[in-house]
Every structure is written in structure tokens, then in C-alpha cells.
Amino acid sequence: MGNRTRYSAEFKARVAIDAIRGEQTLSELAAKHGVHANLISQWKRQAIEQMASLFGGGGAEAMKEKEGGGREAARQDRPTPGRAGFFSQGLRSVSKDRRQMCIERSHPRLSLRRQCRLLSLSRSVFYYTPSGENALNLKLMVLIDRQFL
Secondary structure, eight states: OOOOOOOOHHHHHHHHHHHHHTSSOHHHHHHHHTOOHHHHHHHHHHHHHHHHHHHOSOHHHHHHHHGGGHHHHHHHTSOBTTBOOHHHHHTTTSOHHHHHHTOOTTOSSOOHHHHHHHTTOOHHHHHOOOOOOOHHHHHHHHHHHHHHO
């Protein structure tokens, strides 16, 4: 029962890359490589997480590097069927507040819509400003506090 198969790092990387490419389903890859689909899914997730840490530096710096490429650079990050974009996978570990700080209202080449899409943010989150409680609710809360305290 304690006989687990140990796979080499090279084998895991090859299988994870096949899974990331998305040319075959996890079931097809499992049959091809003789490994359970859940294990392939786990290796794929680990590979994507490790890949994001290789590039480091944060979203704002990555976007500034891409400024020179114009439309062509923006097209390279657009997810296509079978492949996820770098930003959509790599920035998920960054908090929403931090990603919001990366948005520049007056960016010369990237619109707010495009920046929000690259950072996996909803535009409504960017424009939303919370409103306070109305006067009636505040009065009711004071009455409830007095009653129970």
C-alpha cells in the first residue's frame, strides 16, 4: 500500500505544459501518460503558480514594459480558446485592492476597460463609491442600541 510512484521533475513539467497548452483534455493526457487526471491538474496548477513567481515585479511594471509594443503587445495577452492569458492566471494571487492601485486613469495607450480586463477586475468595482447609511437607518440603529444596551 505504501508503494507510490515517484515522477521526475522533467516528466511533471512535460505533462503540466501539455495540460497548459490545452490541446488535449485531462482525461486524454491521463491515458497518454499513465497518470491520474487529478494529479495532472495539480501539476498544472503548481506550474502556473511557479511561473508567475518567476516573472515577479508586479502588474504595473509588467504593463509599463508592454507600453512599447502598442496593439501587438496587447493582443499577446488576450486569452484565446485553449490558453489562458498571463495576467488572468498570474495576478490572481495579488489582492483586489493592490490590483486596483495598478490602474492609471490617464494611461496613454491602455483604456480603463483594457486595464481592468488585464487585471481581472470588474469596471464596476473601479467606479463604485460606497454610500453611507441614510438618516432613518441611523435613528433606528440608535433606538435598537438603547433598547438592548
